[in-house]
Amino acid sequence: MDSNSSFNAEQLAAIETTAKHVLVLAGAGTGKTTTIVGRCNHLIRSGVPEREILLITFTRRAAHEIRSRIRGPEGKRSLVTASTFHSWAMRLIRNNPNVFKLESPSLIDRDDVITLLQRYRKTHASQNLPKARDLADFHSLLVNTRLPAEEAAKLAGIDEDKLSQYTEASKFYVDFKRSRNYIDYDDVLERVAEEIARPAIAKAIGKRFSHVMIDEMQDTNPLQYLIVDALAPHVNLFCVGDDAQSIYGFRGADFESIHAFTSRYPDAVVLKLQENFRSTQEILDVSNWLLERSPLEYDKELRAARGAGQKPILREFEDQWSQADYVAETIVTSFCTEQRWANNMVLVRSGYSARAVESEFLSRKIPHVLIGGQSLFGAKHVKDVMALLRIYANRWDELAWMRYLQLWKGIGEVTAERIFRQLALGAEDSVGRGRNTETPLLDMVRDAKASDSAGWTEPLLRCLTASSKPDELLGAVLDAMEKPMAKIYRNDHWDARRRDFTYIRQLAKKHRTVHAFVDEYSLNPVYEKQLEKKGETDLVKIITIHSAKGLEAQRCFVVDVARGTFPQPGLTEKEAEEERRVLYVALTRAADELHITRAERGWTASGSSKGDEAYFLDGLPLELVAYVTEPESDPDAGIEIRF
DNA sequence: GGGGGACACCTTTTT
């Protein structure tokens, strides 16, 4: 991989370019990651200090992947910074409180935001407000797109007469965060974007990082663009993207912006990677067909460097169980000859779709890993425990207090809020009176113990008096919470939940401060199923398509490609086209064997659909695939006589 | 004010 002979001419041109700013348009499977890594190594060889290279990705997974492929000197860890926009920005904020005007803020995640907005909704119950989730999503869209509220509303399909409810909620939310020193994911970027607009700041950052590389440029949203724009005069940009793989529109990304790259950065060159090394031509034929059917212009026609192979298989099933059975059966059969589970990848549109497949794998004992589902830190019981750690890190983290207090029998929202207010007021008082304020909270909790029949004071005291080493603190907290949690979760898989804490403790060991650990759990959640599989490498991947971008496997199953499911009904054209790109990403993951399946009766080849919903495979020329119906759907087609 | 039961409506996708 190090010698230039392993790159083709297109890749080499990108790797060795001397242009200040570069945009590489790289179709699926054209060696995008290889090129980024190659560019990185090339820069280092040409004398650019490793620490001057900043490599930005959109998912943690991609950051990790790239980091592992950049070699440091003599096998040492490379000094190249490879991280997501968010974790890079968060580190800047933490390390420069004066510049970013935030002193140890508490980072809150989406669940916290929703909890908070649920509370807001209750206090405005008469107004019949939109769901907390919708309020949160709208606010986030507003921040990420930088649009005026009216236009963002149009984008999100919000009625004009409802808009004031959304903007009022946003206002409440922003005020709440400011008064409590909270920041959310969007604030992390926004804070950096605002300060980096000052030339002195941008210049200082440019001094540290001379080369900024951005992966998946098409997913960059306007907020992130502000950061890139500010850096552009001071750094060399190397951006890689593919408009056909833009699948983060819901986060405010607009792939049209990469078309405007050269007008944005006049001294930029645009290079193309068009030769696909991953897939057989048959797989690309179906993928190309899908894109051609789009009303949008992608100017893309992938060519297979590898040549011909076998046609993709299109199958339909009665229900999701027979579909899952087919996937499992095919994999087991292949394992007999290949002796390798990891040749297989199952791609799902949503975590929900993964369930039937996973349960089939479990019953057949097929070693697998589920990626993109719920994060371990998203689990209720983990959040309960983390609430105590959050209080430790930031004594007046109201959301953490509310969560913790409401665990206890007899304490609901109202009582929890009362207790919190009393403590906060008491602390203020003792500051006002100039008392020794070292431990006012501790004293007050001790005082409260006398009247505490619910039991909340005891674990809290253990927590507040514990060691400041994350793993020791966590140990103390778990110790104190074990019994009460066993009771709370007695009918709710307590044994399975309890096991998770072992992993959390291992993770805590890696951090020096509680603050760092609490941050990490928001920005870098660890996925439960992945942790369990640590060490095992030969696994079938069940993965959401969004998480699978950049990955490949010899044999891929794209399941639940069904009318009314993928795409879901009722999407705007813009949204539906994004779904088309999602499917495109899925299809182009396959190297040799592609199985497209759907679990429903009645798929028709030539567009004479039964439902009114859009369906991407309508009109698919049957010669592009091997099409098989399940026996139940067409009894005659399935007759098999055994001898 | 808390809690349990019934109910609907799910599920996008990531930081």
Place this chain on the structure above:
DNA sequence: GGTGTCCCCC
């Protein structure tokens, strides 16, 4: 199978 929401009883 899971979770948010509403309603009614304690």
